[in-house]
Amino acid sequence: MSFLQIRNLEKTFGNVKVLKGIDLEVEEGGFLVLVGPSGCGKSTLLNSIAGLEAITGGSISIGGKAIDGLHPSQRDIAMVFQSYALYPNMTVAGNIGFGMEIRGVAKPERDKAIATVAEMLQIGHLLDRKPSQLSGGQRQRVAIGRALVRKPQVFLFDEPLSNLDAKLRVDMRTEIKRLHHRMGTTIVYVTHDQIEAMTLATKIAVLKDGVLQQSGTPAEIYNNPANLFVADFMGSPAMNLIPVTIKRNGSGVSISTPREEQDPLVLGVPNAPAGLSAHDGKEVIFGIRPEALTDRDGADRNAANVAESECLIEVVEPAGSDTFAVTRLGRKHVTARLRADANVAAGKKTKLAFNLDKAVFFDPASGLRIV
Amino acid sequence: MSMPSADNATQVNKLARGLIYIVLILFAIYYLLPLYVMIVNSVKPLSEIREGNMLALPREFTLDPWYTAWSTAQIGVQATGLKPYFINSILMAVPAVAISTLLGALNGFVLTKWRFRGDNLVFGLMLLACFIPFQIALIPAARILGMLGLAGTTRGLVLVHVAYGLGFTTLFFRNYYAAFPTELVKAAQIDGASFFQIFRRILLPSSAPIIVVTVIWQFTNIWNDFLFGASFGDFKSQPMTVALNNLVSSSSGVKEYNVHFAGAILAALPTLFVYIVSGRYFVRGLMAGAVKG
Numbered sequence: 001m002s003f004l005q006i007r008n009l010e011k012t013f014g015n016v017k018v019l020k021g022i023d024l025e026v027e028e029g030g031f032l033v034l035v036g037p038s039g040c041g042k043s044t045l046l047n048s049i050a051g052l053e054a055i056t057g058g059s060i061s062i063g064g065k066a067i068d069g070l071h072p073s074q075r076d077i078a079m080v081f082q083s084y085a086l087y088p089n090m091t092v093a094g095n096i097g098f099g100m101e102i103r104g105v106a107k108p109e110r111d112k113a114i115a116t117v118a119e120m121l122q123i124g125h126l127l128d129r130k131p132s133q134l135s136g137g138q139r140q141r142v143a144i145g146r147a148l149v150r151k152p153q154v155f156l157f158d159e160p161l162s163n164l165d166a167k168l169r170v171d172m173r174t175e176i177k178r179l180h181h182r183m184g185t186t187i188v189y190v191t192h193d194q195i196e197a198m199t200l201a202t203k204i205a206v207l208k209d210g211v212l213q214q215s216g217t218p219a220e221i222y223n224n225p226a227n228l229f230v231a232d233f234m235g236s237p238a239m240n241l242i243p244v245t246i247k248r249n250g251s252g253v254s255i256s257t258p259r260e261e262q263d264p265l266v267l268g269v270p271n272a273p274a275g276l277s278a279h280d281g282k283e284v285i286f287g288i289r290p291e292a293l294t295d296r297d298g299a300d301r302n303a304a305n306v307a308e309s310e311c312l313i314e315v316v317e318p319a320g321s322d323t324f325a326v327t328r329l330g331r332k333h334v335t336a337r338l339r340a341d342a343n344v345a346a347g348k349k350t351k352l353a354f355n356l357d358k359a360v361f362f363d364p365a366s367g368l369r370i371v
Numbered sequence: 372m373s374m375p376s377a378d379n380a381t382q383v384n385k386l387a388r389g390l391i392y393i394v395l396i397l398f399a400i401y402y403l404l405p406l407y408v409m410i411v412n413s414v415k416p417l418s419e420i421r422e423g424n425m426l427a428l429p430r431e432f433t434l435d436p437w438y439t440a441w442s443t444a445q446i447g448v449q450a451t452g453l454k455p456y457f458i459n460s461i462l463m464a465v466p467a468v469a470i471s472t473l474l475g476a477l478n479g480f481v482l483t484k485w486r487f488r489g490d491n492l493v494f495g496l497m498l499l500a501c502f503i504p505f506q507i508a509l510i511p512a513a514r515i516l517g518m519l520g521l522a523g524t525t526r527g528l529v530l531v532h533v534a535y536g537l538g539f540t541t542l543f544f545r546n547y548y549a550a551f552p553t554e555l556v557k558a559a560q561i562d563g564a565s566f567f568q569i570f571r572r573i574l575l576p577s578s579a580p581i582i583v584v585t586v587i588w589q590f591t592n593i594w595n596d597f598l599f600g601a602s603f604g605d606f607k608s609q610p611m612t613v614a615l616n617n618l619v620s621s622s623s624g625v626k627e628y629n630v631h632f633a634g635a636i637l638a639a640l641p642t643l644f645v646y647i648v649s650g651r652y653f654v655r656g657l658m659a660g661a662v663k664g
Binding site: 047050052071072073077078079081082083085087088089098099102103146 | 552554555557558559560561562563564568572573576577
C-alpha cells in the first residue's frame, strides 16, 4: 500500500513548466530518493510536498489524507535543508525545541524530547551552543535533530550532505541510513549524487526537465534503465554507450562496431531482446557497464552469455581496488573494470570479456530502451 | 646606476609615511577647529570674546553660558532656555525613529520573504520617497495634518517624520534581508511559526547591525531637521533646532555669543552621543547591506 502518493503533479513558474505531471508513490517506511541534474525540478517537487511551494495541478496525499492546500506546519512533515537553516540567534536546544515552543508544548516535556533526540544524535554536550560555534557535521546533526523531534509522518531531506567534506559525507550517509532503520519513518530525499541515491534508497526516482524518467528500486534503476538518460546518469564510472550496427543471421543477432587500427568488433548476442531484430541493418546504442566488461579471469562465472574480443588498451587507470582500462569502440571511449592486479598495459592488446547478460540496447532516435 | 639597497628603500618608506601622517594630522586639526572654537568660546565670559581673539583659551573659566542656554535664555516669549525645546525634540525624535525603523523592518521582511505580484514596483515607489525634496511635500503635508487635527502638535511632527523616513528605512532593511537566508524562513514555517513570530523570533534578533544603521540615520535626520519643525511645530511643540535659531537670531539686546555656542553644542550632543555609542556598528551594518542583495 502506498503511503505518500503524488498524482499528476504540475508546477509552473510564470510561463515555465517546472514539473510536468509527476506520478510517484512510496510505501510506508520507504526511502524515496529524488535524483537528477540541477534544474530537473527535484527540489521543487520536495518543496511542493512540504507545502513551501503552491502546486499548479495534481494532488499529494500522505497516509490517504490529501495535504495539498494545507500549511507546511499542518502536513505532519519535517524538513532538513541543504544549508541546515539553523536559527542563528538560538542555542542548539532552542533550535530543536522551537517548533514545540510554537505549538505550545510545556517546558518540561520539551526539555525531555530535546534530551532524547540529543542523546540519539550524540549532541547532548552541544545543547547550549549557538550554531556559529558548531562544525559542519555538528550543524547537520542539529538540523536532523530538529526534524526528528517532531516525530513526523514523512521526513524531507533537501541535499543535506552537499555542504560537507567528502569523508564526513560518507559518515553522515551511513548515519542517516542507520536512523532510517531505527525510526522506520518514510523519507523523501533529494540529491544530485547518484551514489547517495544508490546507497540510501529503497526507491529511486530519476527526474530530468520536470519529467519523471524512471522510478524503481536501486537495482532496477541500475540494471534495467528505461532510457539513455537514466543509463548515463546512474553509475560511476558511467555506463559505456557504444553505437553499434545490428545484423540478423538466422535466428540470432549480432552487433558490430568499427575500431581504429583494428578489425571491427563483432559480437553475437544470443540473448538479444526481441525488439532488437526490428532494427536489422540500423544503428542502435549498446550499453554495457564497466564491471560487465572485464578481463577473462575476472568475468562473472555465473553469466550465461560472455563474448570475448581482443581490444587495444589506450589508458590504464589503477584505482586501488580496481584497475580501469580505457579502449575505443565505435569512436567512443569505453571503460572496462578489471581486477586490481590484472595484467594490462597501455598500448597493448588485451582480451576483454563482455558479459552480455548485463547488456542493454537503446533506440538512438527516441533514447528508449529496446526490449 | 646601482640598484637602491633595501636599507635605502625602508628609509624612503619611513619618510613617505611621516609625510602622510603630517598631512593627515593637519587635516584633522583643520576639521576639529570649528568644534574647538565652539567649546572654547562657550566657557568664556562674553567680555573675553569681545576682545576679539576667538582662538585663545579662556582666561576665566565659566559654565554660566551653558546654564543660561539651557534654562534661562530668552527664546520666544518666555525666558525658558532651550530645555523645553530639547524635551520637545526628544518626544518627537524617539517615537519617530522607533516607528519608522519598525515599519521599515516589516516592509523589508515582506518585500524579500513574502513576495507578491508587483512587489518590486511597490519598492520602487517607496524608494522614490528618498528623492523627493522636503519643500515639495510641505503644502500637502500641512493639508493632511490639518485634516487629521494634528497641526502644530508633536504627534503631527512624528507622523511627518515617519512618513518621510519610511523610504530610507525600507531601503536599508530590504537590502539587508535580501541577503538573509530564505531557508530559515521556510524552516520556521514548517515549525509552525506565524508571520509575526518569524519576524520577531528569527529576523529581528539577527538585524542588530542594520537596526543601528537605521537608528543613527533616522535619529540624525529627525533631530537635525529644521524645515518640518519650523513649518509644523507651534510654540508648544517646536523642536530644538528651531529654538536654537530663535536664540541665535533674536534681534533685540546683546548678542551673547558664548550662550549661542553653548546652545549649539547642546543641540548637537544627542546625535553625537548616538553616534559614539553605536558608531562602530554603523560601518559594519552599512557594509552588510551593501555587499549582498
